[in-house]
Amino acid sequence: MRLSQILTASLVLLCGGAARAHEIGTTRVAVLIHDDKTYEVEIVTDATTLAEKLEASAGASLPPGISADRLQAILTSFDETLRRRIKLAFDGSDVRPVIAYSVVPPIDAVSAAAATIRLTGPVPPGAQNFTWNFGWTFASYAMTVGSATQWLEGGESSTPVSLTAAAPPPSRISTAGRYLKLGFTHIVPYGLDHMLFVLGIYLLSRHARSVLMQVSAFTVAHSITLGLSMYGLISVPSRIVEPMIAISIAYVAIENLFLSELKSWRIALVFAFGLLHGMGFAGALKELGLPRSEFVTALLTFNVGVEAGQLAVIATAFLLVGWHCAHRDWYRGRVVVPASMLIACTAVYWTIERLAF
Amino acid sequence: MLLLRLALLATPLLAHDMWIEPMTFSPQTGEIVGVKLRVGQDLLGDPLPRDPALIRQFVVEDSEGRKPLVGRDGADPAGFFRVPAPGLLVVGYSSNPSAVELGAEKFNQYVKEEGLDAVAALRARRNETGAKARELFSRCAKSLVLSGTASDAEADRRLGFTLELVAERNPYSLRAGQDLPVRLTYENRPLSGALVVAMNRLNPSEKLTARTDNTGRVRFRLRPGGMWLIKAVHMIPAPAGVDTQWVSFWASLTFAPKGS
Numbered sequence: 001m002r003l004s005q006i007l008t009a010s011l012v013l014l015c016g017g018a019a020r021a022h023e024i025g026t027t028r029v030a031v032l033i034h035d036d037k038t039y040e041v042e043i044v045t046d047a048t049t050l051a052e053k054l055e056a057s058a059g060a061s062l063p064p065g066i067s068a069d070r071l072q073a074i075l076t077s078f079d080e081t082l083r084r085r086i087k088l089a090f091d092g093s094d095v096r097p098v099i100a101y102s103v104v105p106p107i108d109a110v111s112a113a114a115a116t117i118r119l120t121g122p123v124p125p126g127a128q129n130f131t132w133n134f135g136w137t138f139a140s141y142a143m144t145v146g147s148a149t150q151w152l153e154g155g156e157s158s159t160p161v162s163l164t165a166a167a168p169p170p171s172r173i174s175t176a177g178r179y180l181k182l183g184f185t186h187i188v189p190y191g192l193d194h195m196l197f198v199l200g201i202y203l204l205s206r207h208a209r210s211v212l213m214q215v216s217a218f219t220v221a222h223s224i225t226l227g228l229s230m231y232g233l234i235s236v237p238s239r240i241v242e243p244m245i246a247i248s249i250a251y252v253a254i255e256n257l258f259l260s261e262l263k264s265w266r267i268a269l270v271f272a273f274g275l276l277h278g279m280g281f282a283g284a285l286k287e288l289g290l291p292r293s294e295f296v297t298a299l300l301t302f303n304v305g306v307e308a309g310q311l312a313v314i315a316t317a318f319l320l321v322g323w324h325c326a327h328r329d330w331y332r333g334r335v336v337v338p339a340s341m342l343i344a345c346t347a348v349y350w351t352i353e354r355l356a357f
Numbered sequence: 358m359l360l361l362r363l364a365l366l367a368t369p370l371l372a373h374d375m376w377i378e379p380m381t382f383s384p385q386t387g388e389i390v391g392v393k394l395r396v397g398q399d400l401l402g403d404p405l406p407r408d409p410a411l412i413r414q415f416v417v418e419d420s421e422g423r424k425p426l427v428g429r430d431g432a433d434p435a436g437f438f439r440v441p442a443p444g445l446l447v448v449g450y451s452s453n454p455s456a457v458e459l460g461a462e463k464f465n466q467y468v469k470e471e472g473l474d475a476v477a478a479l480r481a482r483r484n485e486t487g488a489k490a491r492e493l494f495s496r497c498a499k500s501l502v503l504s505g506t507a508s509d510a511e512a513d514r515r516l517g518f519t520l521e522l523v524a525e526r527n528p529y530s531l532r533a534g535q536d537l538p539v540r541l542t543y544e545n546r547p548l549s550g551a552l553v554v555a556m557n558r559l560n561p562s563e564k565l566t567a568r569t570d571n572t573g574r575v576r577f578r579l580r581p582g583g584m585w586l587i588k589a590v591h592m593i594p595a596p597a598g599v600d601t602q603w604v605s606f607w608a609s610l611t612f613a614p615k616g617s
Contacts, residue, residue, distance in 0.1 A: 022455055023375070023396050023411065025403040026433055046404050046433070053401045061559075110380065110391045110434055112404065138373045139396050139403040153457070154373075154403070 022151065025139025026112075031132070033123060033145075033163060039097075040120050041088065043134065047071045047103045047115035053136055054078040068105035068113045075101040075115060085135030087157070088119060090127040097121040129160040175294040176301040183305020186284055188312055193245055193350065194277060196343045198313045200252035201270060203336045206326040210262040211314060214270045219310075221274025222281060223303055229282030230290065230299055241279045243354040248273035250347035256340035260332065281306055372467040373397055375405070375607055376586050377448055377500035382613035384440045384504050391434035392417075392426060392448055394498070399561040400586055407435035411452045413495075418447045418514055443505025445527060449516040454493040456601065464490040471590040472552025472568075476603065479594065485602075492603040493595065497521055501612040503529040513610075519544060520591050520606035522553070528579070528612045536576040540569075541589050541608065547573025551589050558613075559583035582616025 027045040034040065051074045052062045058081065062074075075082070079099060088095055097119035106113050132143055137154040144150075145161045152158055170178070187194050201214040228234045252273070255266065281302075290298045325331045373396050380391040395402030407415075407428045415426045417438040426436030426448070440446065459467065465486060468476050480486050497518035507529035515523055525538040541548045553575045555565040559582060567575040569589075579585055592605040 023373075023405055023452075024408060025396070026406055027403065049397075049401070049403055056399070056401055056561075110437075112433060137403050138398065139405060 022140040022153075025137055025141055025154075027134070027137045027139065027141040029132070029134060029141060029143040031130075031143065031145040031161070036123055036127075036163065038120065039088075039123050039130070040118065041097070041132070043115075043117040043119070045115050045117070045137065047075070047113040049112075050115055050136055051075060051078075054081050057081055068103045071113055071115065072101055072103040075103065075117070082117075082136065085133075085155075086119070087133035087135075088130065089132075090124045090130045090163075092131070093124070095121055095124070123163070127163055129162050131160050132158040170291070170294075172294055172297050175291055175297050179298040179301040180305040180308070182285075182288055183302040183307075184309045184312070185305075186281065186302075187306055187309025191309070193249060193347075194280075194306075194310070195313050196346060197245075197249045197252060197273070197277065198310045199317060200249060200256060200340065200343050202314050202317050202322075203256050203340055204252075204266070205260060205262055206322070206331065207262070213262060213267055215310065215314070217267050217271040218274040218277070219307060221271045222278030222306070225275045225278030226281045226285070226303055226306075227278075227299065229279055230285060230295075234279070236279050238280075238283045239354075241276060241283065243351055244276050245273075245280050246347050246350035246354050248276055250344050250351060253340040253344035253347060257337060257344075260336075372471060372590070374402075374586065374588055374609060375452075375496045375498055376400075376402065376588070376609040376611050377450055377498045378402070378584070378611065379448060379500055379502050380434065382500075382502050382584070383615065384502060386440055386443055386504055388504075389437055389439050390502065392436045392438065392500070393434045394450060400556060400558050400584070401561070404433035405435065406431050406433045411455070412450070413453050414449060414451045414516070414518075416449050416516065418449070418516065420444050423516075440502075440504045444503075445507075445511040445513075445529070446502045446504065447514050447516065448500040448502060449518065450496060450498045451516075451518045452496040454495045454604070456491065456493055458489060458491045460489050461487050464492075468592075471592075472566075473590065473592050475550075476592050490603060491601045492592075492605055493601050494605040494607060495519065496607050496609075498607075498609045499611075501528060501610070503612075515542070515545075517545070518608070520548070520589065520608040522587055522589060522608045522610040524587075524610060524612070525574075528585070529614050531579070531581075531614065534578075536578050538574055538576050539587055539610070541573045541575070543591050543606070547571070548589075548591060549573055551591060553587060553589045555579065555585060555587045557583045557585050579614075580616075581614040584611055584613040586611050 027043065030042045032040040047068070048066070048071065051071050054074065055062045088097055098121055100118045101115065103113050103115045133155065135155040140151055140153050142149050143152055143158055150158050201218065202211055204210055225234065259266065285302055321335055325335060375394065375396045378393040378395050380393065384390045394405035396405050397403055407430050409430055415436055416423050417426055420442050424438065426438050428434070428436040465477065497520045499516065499522065501513055501524065507527055509527060509530045512527050513524035515521060521542050523540045523542065525540055528537050531537055539553065541551055541553060549569050549571045551569045553567055553569060555577045556563070565577055567577065569575050586609060588609045590605060590607050592603050595601045595604050
């Protein structure tokens with residue numbers, strides 16, 4: 001491989017991200033469909049360059065320094081020429097729109113006059129889709145239909161745009177179901193750190209009261225910070241929250257080695273750790289995104305999902321070891337201590353890892 | 358030299374030229390000049406607003422040295438510079454690559470139009486003539502602006518673009534009957550056998566064309582009056598392992614000597 005090829009290769013690779021860029025011009029096209037009955041297409045483009053192209057197509061040229069009024073008159077006079085390179089079709093059949101031209105003067109000495117070309121007409125009854133082509137631009141431009149955008153090269157036909165109403169926004173029930181599931185899967189199986197924390201809480205004592213008190217404190221606390229974070233009232237960077245979560249797991253597990261009864265300070269600490277974990281949940285939920293229309297529903301159901309995930313962890317631990325072994329003499333020595341040590345080691349490793357990166 | 362007459366806007370528009378169009382080619386000392394970027398064909402161009410994602414270099418070189426052109430993102434004109442003293446100023450814009458994919462027929466036609474014979478031959482040898490082609494293209498545009506009176510002592514300067522057209526004499530000081538020697542370089546070495554095209558704003562369908570000689574040079578006899586665009590395209594196969602088949606560079610040079 002020649003040096004130049006290597007250089008080019010590295011250039012191409014370096015610019016891999018930028019290579020998606022397009023030469024985007026100043027033209028933009030917006031399509032509105034009103035109640036499936038009428039359409040309105042608005043082209044905003046540079047008036048002078050469009051007039052130049054229209055004049056050139058007639059073998060003439062545009063003198064410099066033309067007023068906005070004169071440009072508007074030129075565009076209007078070239079109506080038939082302009083139509084030759086505009087294609088608006090419903091279900092593949094071309095329609096002939098009514099076209100109105102307006103040119104606004106430039107806002108200052110160096111700006112250009114902008115032309116607004118409005119194409120209107122009735123939508124053929126029962127039309128399913130429409131296609132668009134604007135052949136008077138060389139640069140790429142955006143065509144928006146409602147909230148959807150297609151990037152088109154000059155002269156490139158759009159892909160057919162469906163006219164059947166966009167899918168309605170998901171209902172409250174489906175949003176609730178979705179976020180309930182997201183909350184649950186954030187614990188089981190994706191949230192190994194939260195699972196270990198809950199296991200740490202569970203392993204402290206064989207009494208149901210201990211589990212109940214700790215879980216309640218944890219739940220109340222993480223619900224508070226999850227809500228406050230999602231409403232933007234508090235914000236702690238994840239580079240602080242994530243290592244702290246790892247430390248909290250290590251603390252709970254290590255304390256299990258020295259403590260076998262529920263103390264009031266343990267509840268207070270679990271509450272404090274819950275505040276941390278809530279901020280962690282919020283970070284995850286922000287990444288997932290919340291629907292603006294069903295913000296509260298999504299927030300509450302996500303929290304409930306998290307809760308259900310935690311209870312599932314405790315229920316599993318109880319069924320696997322607690323039920324049969326919790327009252328045996330060897331329960332603490334063979335289950336609580338080794339498991340807590342394992343959790344503590346993992347959490348210490350995570351703490352170092354999260355601090356380092 | 359070959360004179361071509363191409364029917365204006367008769368063929369589908371495939372590959373587009375890109376050039377620099379200052380708001381004046383003959384500014385006063387101290388004047389602030391807006392620099393428009395244009396993309397199009399036959400000197401009919403669309404505004405290319407300032408796009409920081411595309412700009413690799415956007416500079417002006419005057420007697421004081423090289424400076425970036427200031428401007429507001431998304432605006433046309435894409436940049437502005439101030440003329441510090443009389444003399445010849447070189448404006449340059451080089452872009453990051455953009456991707457484009459063309460169908461086999463369109464790509465073949467465009468390769469033919471731009472005189473990229475080596476590319477056509479390589480496609481034929483690889484049995485790719487019937488295949489669509491993906492290309493990464495970059496712009497290497499320059500413009501010469503004269504403030505004050507022209508001097509033979511001044512000339513265009515190299516900006517170091519990957520593909521670059523350099524006017525070896527000051528186009529503003531040419532007298533009637535004198536040729537303008539233009540040199541085409543690729544990665545700082547002369548590029549021979551490349552098609553160079555010159556066209557004038559006053560009659561863009563009339564094109565002057567020439568192939569570069571072994572020293573990368575062509576000579577054009579250009580009449581004064583109207584803006585001239587000189588352009589050349591160079592395309593090479595993309596290196597292996599890249600999601601594209603071809604890499605192209607588009608050099609252009611604009612200037613506008615006043616008519617008598």
